[in-house]
Amino acid sequence: MIQALDSDTAVLRMVPVYSLIDTLRTPTNLVVTDEVIVAFDRERTLAVATAALEPFGLEAIHANPFNRTVFLATLVDGNEVSCVTAANTLFAEEHVRWATPNFHNATVPCSDPSDNYYPQQFWMPLIHGDSGWFVTNPYADTVSVAVIDDGVDTSGHLDLSTSRIDPGWDVAGFVSPPSPDSDPSPSPVDDSHGMRVTGILAAARNDTGLVGVDPWCRIRPI
Numbered sequence: 001m002i003q004a005l006d007s008d009t010a011v012l013r014m015v016p017v018y019s020l021i022d023t024l025r026t027p028t029n030l031v032v033t034d035e036v037i038v039a040f041d042r043e044r045t046l047a048v049a050t051a052a053l054e055p056f057g058l059e060a061i062h063a064n065p066f067n068r069t070v071f072l073a074t075l076v077d078g079n080e081v082s083c084v085t086a087a088n089t090l091f092a093e094e095h096v097r098w099a100t101p102n103f104h105n106a107t108v109p110c111s112d113p114s115d116n117y118y119p120q121q122f123w124m125p126l127i128h129g130d131s132g133w134f135v136t137n138p139y140a141d142t143v144s145v146a147v148i149d150d151g152v153d154t155s156g157h158l159d160l161s162t163s164r165i166d167p168g169w170d171v172a173g174f175v176s177p178p179s180p181d182s183d184p185s186p187s188p189v190d191d192s193h194g195m196r197v198t199g200i201l202a203a204a205r206n207d208t209g210l211v212g213v214d215p216w217c218r219i220r221p222i
């Protein structure tokens with residue numbers, strides 16, 4: 001099949017898809033692209049990075065603006081080497097800290113949620129929050145986000161079950177004198193700004209109420 005496709009003049013290129021199997025998660029499909037991410041041992045200019053990558057059939061496109069040792073590079077036209085091979089070769093180079101193919105994650109997006117207040121959450125598509133939702137989230141329940149605000153009700157909520165709340169800390173201790181302790185509940189109890197923030201961040205996809213930007217994450221109230 002592959003040989004037949006390769007000889008078909010209508011086929012410009014074929015790329016492999018790697019399916020990562022996790023016994024606890026749904027497979028994640030990674031599609032090979034023409035791009036490699038490479039980290040040098042020190043900062044380089046774009047021109048120097050391009051010169052260093054040229055022998056490997058790559059051209060530096062731009063540096064990471066927050067870390068100028070890291071560059072996105074693309075295969076030069078006509079290069080028959082796959083970006084997987086190029087990344088593996090680069091990885092063994094003396095002045096390269098690491099190199100990896102820039103895979104495209106082919107995870108299937110979710111349909112719109114049916115939570116009853118979701119139609120009113122006009123901001124979600126504006127910030128592309130919904131584009132991060134997938135049919136399955138391989139990192140569900142593994143990421144804990146600290147909510148640094150005036151407290152979170154840890155007794156459980158329709159959209160935030162107690163099983164998603166990690167131990168927190170009341171830093172300010174809104175009493176006189178301030179008394180920090182391990183109870184991050186709002187004080188006074190009707191001060192719910194932290195709870196509103198938590199809902200925007202993490203409300204569950206559960207056919208009721210709101211939907212958070214990350215409806216699967218854990219919460220650590222501070």
Ligand SMILES: [Ca+2]
Binds near residue numbers: 205206
């Ligand atoms: Ca909900």
